[in-house]
Amino acid sequence: MDEFRSIAELFAPMALPEGEGLRDDAAFLPSGPGRELVITADAVVEGVHFLAGTAPDLVARKLLRVNLSDLAAKAAEPFGYLLTVAWPESWAQAERAAFARGLAQDQAEFGIGLLGGDTVSTPGPMTAAVTALGYAPRAVRRSGAREGDLLVVSGAIGDGWLGLQAAKRELALGGDHLAALERRYALPEPRLELQALLRDHATAALDISDGLIADVAHLARASGVGIRLDLERTPLSPMGLAWLAGSPNRGDGLEALASGGDDYEILCTIPPERVAPAAAAAEAAGLSLTAVGTVREGSGPPLIRVDGAPHRFARGSFSHFA
Amino acid sequence: MDEFRSIAELFAPMALPEGEGLRDDAAFLPSGPGRELVITADAVVEGVHFLAGTAPDLVARKLLRVNLSDLAAKAAEPFGYLLTVAWPESWAQAERAAFARGLAQDQAEFGIGLLGGDTVSTPGPMTAAVTALGYAPRAVRRSGAREGDLLVVSGAIGDGWLGLQAAKRELALGGDHLAALERRYALPEPRLELQALLRDHATAALDISDGLIADVAHLARASGVGIRLDLERTPLSPMGLAWLAGSPNRGDGLEALASGGDDYEILCTIPPERVAPAAAAAEAAGLSLTAVGTVREGSGPPLIRVDGAPHRFARGSFSHFA
Numbered sequence: 355m356d357e358f359r360s361i362a363e364l365f366a367p368m369a370l371p372e373g374e375g376l377r378d379d380a381a382f383l384p385s386g387p388g389r390e391l392v393i394t395a396d397a398v399v400e401g402v403h404f405l406a407g408t409a410p411d412l413v414a415r416k417l418l419r420v421n422l423s424d425l426a427a428k429a430a431e432p433f434g435y436l437l438t439v440a441w442p443e444s445w446a447q448a449e450r451a452a453f454a455r456g457l458a459q460d461q462a463e464f465g466i467g468l469l470g471g472d473t474v475s476t477p478g479p480m481t482a483a484v485t486a487l488g489y490a491p492r493a494v495r496r497s498g499a500r501e502g503d504l505l506v507v508s509g510a511i512g513d514g515w516l517g518l519q520a521a522k523r524e525l526a527l528g529g530d531h532l533a534a535l536e537r538r539y540a541l542p543e544p545r546l547e548l549q550a551l552l553r554d555h556a557t558a559a560l561d562i563s564d565g566l567i568a569d570v571a572h573l574a575r576a577s578g579v580g581i582r583l584d585l586e587r588t589p590l591s592p593m594g595l596a597w598l599a600g601s602p603n604r605g606d607g608l609e610a611l612a613s614g615g616d617d618y619e620i621l622c623t624i625p626p627e628r629v630a631p632a633a634a635a636a637e638a639a640g641l642s643l644t645a646v647g648t649v650r651e652g653s654g655p656p657l658i659r660v661d662g663a664p665h666r667f668a669r670g671s672f673s674h675f676a
Numbered sequence: 677m678d679e680f681r682s683i684a685e686l687f688a689p690m691a692l693p694e695g696e697g698l699r700d701d702a703a704f705l706p707s708g709p710g711r712e713l714v715i716t717a718d719a720v721v722e723g724v725h726f727l728a729g730t731a732p733d734l735v736a737r738k739l740l741r742v743n744l745s746d747l748a749a750k751a752a753e754p755f756g757y758l759l760t761v762a763w764p765e766s767w768a769q770a771e772r773a774a775f776a777r778g779l780a781q782d783q784a785e786f787g788i789g790l791l792g793g794d795t796v797s798t799p800g801p802m803t804a805a806v807t808a809l810g811y812a813p814r815a816v817r818r819s820g821a822r823e824g825d826l827l828v829v830s831g832a833i834g835d836g837w838l839g840l841q842a843a844k845r846e847l848a849l850g851g852d853h854l855a856a857l858e859r860r861y862a863l864p865e866p867r868l869e870l871q872a873l874l875r876d877h878a879t880a881a882l883d884i885s886d887g888l889i890a891d892v893a894h895l896a897r898a899s900g901v902g903i904r905l906d907l908e909r910t911p912l913s914p915m916g917l918a919w920l921a922g923s924p925n926r927g928d929g930l931e932a933l934a935s936g937g938d939d940y941e942i943l944c945t946i947p948p949e950r951v952a953p954a955a956a957a958a959e960a961a962g963l964s965l966t967a968v969g970t971v972r973e974g975s976g977p978p979l980i981r982v983d984g985a986p987h988r989f990a991r992g993s994f995s996h997f998a
Contacts, residue, residue: 364776370756370789381758381791383809385707393791395807397760399798434692436703438719438760438805454686467692469703469715476721478800483760485717485807487705 377576378496379424379560390493392430394486396420400442400479405521410449411456412540413480418460420563421486422544423618427561428495429552430488434469438483440476464546492553494622499558499577503623505647508545508636510591511566513538515614526600531593542618547639552622555632559622565613569621570647570656577623580652585660588612589644605660606668623649699898700818701746701882712815714752716808718743722764722801727843732771733778734862735802740782742885743808744866745940749883750817751874752810756791760805762798786868814875816944821880821899825945827969830867830958832913833888835860837936848922853915864940869961874944877954881944887935891943892969892978899945902974907982910934911966927982928990945971 366376373381385391398417400406418435425432437457441450461467469487517539519525520532527535545561552559558577562569566588574581585608590598594611601607624632629645636643650657658665688698695703707713720739722728740757747754759779763772783789791809839861841847842854849857867883874881880899884891888910896903907930912920916933923929946954951967958965972979980987 364772365759365779365790365793365795368776368780368783368790370791372756373789373791376790376792379792381756383707383713385705385713391705391707391713393758393807393809395758395760395793397762397794397796397805399762399796399800399803401799402797434694434703436715436717436807437687438717440719440721440803450686454690457687458690461690467695468687468690468698469692469695470698470701471687471717472719472805473687474719474721475724476800476803477723478721478798478803481721481762481798481800481803483719483794483805485715485758487715 374495374497380428382493382495385489389489389491392425392428392488392490392493394421394424395483396424397481397483399481410445410453411459414453414456415460415541417482417484418457419542419544420618421484422464422546423542423561423563425486425488426544426546426548427559427620428490428493429549429559430490430493431549432464432466432486432488432546434467435484435486436469437471439473440481441473442476442478442480445480490553494552494556494559496558496560496573496576499573499579499623499649501579501649501651503557503625503649504629504645505570505581505583505649506622506624506643506645507562507566507589508548508620508641508643510589510594511562511617511619512594512611512614513591514542514616514618515611516593516597518616527593527596531596535593539616542616544618545620545641548620548636548641551632551635551639552620554635555624555628556622557625559620562617562619562621563615565615566617566621567613567658573621573623574656578653580650580654581647581656582650583647583656583658585609585612585658585665587644587646589642605665608660609665609668696817696819702750704815704817707811711811711813714747714750714810714812714815716743716746717805718746719803719805721803732767732775733781736775736778737782737863739804739806740779741864741866742940743806744786744868745864745883745885747808747810748866748868748870749881749942750812750815751871751881752812752815753871754786754788754808754810754868756789757806757808758791759793761795762803763795764798764800764802767802812875816874816878816881818880818882818895818898821895821901821945821971823901823971823973825879825947825971826951826967827892827903827905827971828946828965828967829884829888829911829941829943830870830963830965831941832911832916833884833939833941834916834933834936835913836864836938836940837933838915838919840938849915849918853918857915861938864938866940867942867963870942870958870963873954873957873961874942876957877946877950878944879947881942884939884941884943885937887937888939888943889935889980895943895945896978900975902972902976903969903978904972905969905978905980907931907934907980907987909966909968911964927987930982931987931990
């Protein structure tokens with residue numbers, strides 16, 4: 355959340371039109387007839403974005419994947435990336451080679467390649483940033499949501515956050531669940547198979563990295579619309595359902611799952627008449643879509659409800675999220 | 677130097693053709709008829725690339741300028757950039773605002789804007805990376821040097837390195853010299869006024885960031901050629917000449933000035949018949965060009981000479997540099 359505020363306050367006045375006022379995850383450059391070049395950048399710091407001691411190949415793969423997730427949400431086909439890495443002294447050549455192997459593995463997985471970058475040394479924690487590039491016949495921005503659109507998410511929400519707790523050994527769930535959640539946190543799946551669906555049907559989209567509630571607020575702000583989010587509709591995995599069942603308060607539990615982040619699912623808005631073909635396209639891609647709210651008139655903070663009543667936030671107020 | 681080795685060993689096999697095997701500072705993407713998009717990335721770490729306590733606006737401006745220097749050497753017109761910053765806790769809002777002001781100042785100076793990025797927190801030193809984009813009608817690569825070309829540098833060499841020592845109060849020179857050198861180190865001047873010259877006359881180019889000797893080696897390797905560098909021809913500023921006059925050994929002094937780095941001058945290769953028009957173009961741009969060597973047959977390490985005799989390296993051997 356700090357990030358969003360800091361960007362808005364410090365850097366938004368400096369943005370080019372192609373940078374969408376920094377209210378999007380990506381920049382959009384015209385690039386030949388009928389296509390745009392989509393560019394996005396994300397950084398990670400050891401001990402902040404990944405636990406110290408995480409296997410270097412997993413660090414590399416997640417860094418690549420969170421950037422590919424941004425491209426997926428823009429309906430862009432990933433092409434290549436630039437990498438800047440600050441190696442700490444504690445990372446010997448073996449760790450650096452493992453980091454490179456992780457990149458190579460996911461490059462092959464996603465059909466992309468390295469374009470350039472910079473490697474430096476740091477006395478601090480391992481820090482790395484990826485700038486990812488992709489091409490889109492029609493890139494989808496955050497700013498296109500219109501009144502009456504349905505608010506839709508792919509997959510299940512909350513597993514990334516549960517996975518972080520599993521990785522920290524702070525979660526009381528069955529062993530199979532723990533391993534699946536931990537993997538979900540370590541290796542998100544960029545929803546690249548939804549590119550065509552988004553291009554054909556979505557008015558706005560982003561990937562859910564900060565948490566469903568926060569990213570709903572980002573989308574509403576970038577589009578200048580109001581949004582009603584019905585938390586009880588949040589799609590949950592079997593692990594999420596099991597965790598929620600053990601949660602003392604259902605509303606607080608839903609809030610936690612919808613604000614933990616690291617989901618890397620797609621949040622998008624779709625006009626009502628497009629929802630049926632969009633759902634069919636998602637099914638063909640092997641992914642579920644769930645309507646979790648609607649785009650409303652106005653432009654205030656999103657209205658968050660649980661079972662038809664306004665949600666009372668366990669952690670202060672909504673402003674915590676936006 | 678470690679950087680170059682690490683990239684070559686770890687990452688070069690993963691490069692796209694557009695990334696030039698990572699032997700260049702930049703990647704080159706076709707972008708509409710008759711122009712290429714040139715992309716480059718550089719990272720800085722507090723205490724490694726700038727002294728702890730450096731004014732945040734100067735940190736920002738130098739970070740931007742070293743990236744613009746890369747674009748200048750590729751004959752690319754800068755357009756915009758993405759920024760990733762890891763803020764340390766010790767940087768309060770005032771320091772962050774000063775950093776943003778520095779960016780805004782140099783954005784205006786160079787006619788560029790922000791496209792996007794990411795801001796995160798770090799328990800370590802301030803770390804930031806810029807990915808800069810520019811367009812070129814004919815981008816100049818590192819890899820185009822041909823036998824018989826002259827090796828040419830712009831401006832004066834060594835002042836960046838002397839400036840670092842001045843900033844650390846480790847340099848015994850007159851006060852006026854010290855202030856000028858310190859400024860040279862803090863705020864390099866990207867040689868964007870040489871774009872047309874490079875496009876029209878150069879077969880290969882890069883900016884001198886690692887030091888003249890190291891960057892000659894990089895150019896030779898990327899182009900697959902041999903190079904003879906005559907160290908006594910290294911162009912020096914009045915400050916550089918004053919420092920060299922006080923140096924106990926002229927060869928060692930020249931080696932130090934030519935290996936310190938942070939020059940951000942242009943190193944390029946120009947066919948002999950193009951040198952006269954290139955020098956005229958440089959003069960029109962208010963910059964000097966100096967021939968410091970020639971491109972030779974073969975592909976071994978560069979031959980470094982002083983006053984016609986092979987230079988004996990004070991710091992081990994040439995392999996230290998390449």
